[in-house]
Amino acid sequence: MQKNDTDLIYSNPHSQVKDFTFDAQVVEVFPDMISRSVPGYNTIIDTIGRLSQKYVQDNSTVYDLGCSLGAATLAMRRAITASDAKIIGIDNSQAMVERCQMHVAAFKGNTPVEIFNDNIENVDIKNASMIVLNFTLQFIENDKRQALINKIYQGLKPGGLLVLSEKIAHQNDQTNELLIDLHHDFKRANGYSELEIAQKRTALENVMRPDSLEDHVERLSKAGFINVSQWFQCFNFLSIVAFKGAK
Numbered sequence: 001m002q003k004n005d006t007d008l009i010y011s012n013p014h015s016q017v018k019d020f021t022f023d024a025q026v027v028e029v030f031p032d033m034i035s036r037s038v039p040g041y042n043t044i045i046d047t048i049g050r051l052s053q054k055y056v057q058d059n060s061t062v063y064d065l066g067c068s069l070g071a072a073t074l075a076m077r078r079a080i081t082a083s084d085a086k087i088i089g090i091d092n093s094q095a096m097v098e099r100c101q102m103h104v105a106a107f108k109g110n111t112p113v114e115i116f117n118d119n120i121e122n123v124d125i126k127n128a129s130m131i132v133l134n135f136t137l138q139f140i141e142n143d144k145r146q147a148l149i150n151k152i153y154q155g156l157k158p159g160g161l162l163v164l165s166e167k168i169a170h171q172n173d174q175t176n177e178l179l180i181d182l183h184h185d186f187k188r189a190n191g192y193s194e195l196e197i198a199q200k201r202t203a204l205e206n207v208m209r210p211d212s213l214e215d216h217v218e219r220l221s222k223a224g225f226i227n228v229s230q231w232f233q234c235f236n237f238l239s240i241v242a243f244k245g246a247k
């Protein structure tokens with residue numbers, strides 16, 4: 001039986017497929033959509049929690065940029081043991097922020113959490129020991145990405161950690177097509193039809209622009225990050241850790 005939180009957004013033919021937006025309809029089905037669409041999503045969320053236990057420093061701020069419904073924020077709130085830390089989640093979708101605030105309020109935790117509706121390109125980042133960009137940078141205009149990564153680097157304390165997860169475009173066309181095919185197989189195995197896969201792909205075409213792993217590494221290094229390492233990849237989805245050197 002299908003529950004009403006099942007993602008059926010692209011299950012019927014759309015006469016014209018509109019650009020994908022994080023609106024109220026997407027919010028309703030988002031947990032189902034992301035777990036059936038992003039291979040390794042739950043592993044990445046769990047690992048962000050584990051990393052927060054290791055790297056969040058006392059008296060510091062943790063940022064979850066493009067927090068959606070707060071999955072990473074909640075994983076970190078459960079795991080952080082540092083004292084006087086706080087988590088700030090930011091998303092520019094009003095619908096996401098409202099639902100995220102409900103999720104945060106539904107659970108208790110020792111680390112305070114604040115969720116704001118804002119564009120991450122415009123927010124101040126300071127005194128951060130850990131910053132999460134979990135599948136958000138891919139929605140930022142390409143020519144704005146370096147400035148955002150530079151700002152993140154500047155806002156980190158020495159020894160601070162950035163976790164960057166992204167869908168990528170492989171530099172080699174043959175491998176790129178293979179990874180896209182394997183991702184579509186993953187979606188089929190999770191119950192999405194050919195129509196759903198094709199319409200979602202069209203909807204994302206103008207709004208999600210994946211970079212290559214090499215582009216990400218170069219951008220992070222240019223900003224000043226050290227020990228830039230990929231710790232996860234499944235098909236065309238990967239996650240990177242990058243550090244600001246100690247003083």
Ligand SMILES: Nc1ncnc2c1ncn2[C@@H]1O[C@H](C[S@+](CC[C@H]([NH3+])C(=O)[O-])CC(=O)[O-])[C@@H](O)[C@H]1O
Nearest residue numbers: 022066067068071091092093119120134135136139
């Ligand atoms: N400029 C922007 N400013 C703020 N938010 C933005 C911006 N652009 C996009 N967003 C927000 O970034 C989120 C991307 S989803 C992140 C999943 C989450 N991190 C998770 O761990 O579950 C990834 C995905 O759906 O593929 C959406 O909520 C957008 O509204």
Ligand SMILES: O=C(O)C(=O)Cc1ccccc1
Nearest residue numbers: 033034037038167200201204
């Ligand atoms: O569905 C896809 O093809 C994706 O790339 C992942 C995704 C998941 C949720 C919203 C937008 C994109």
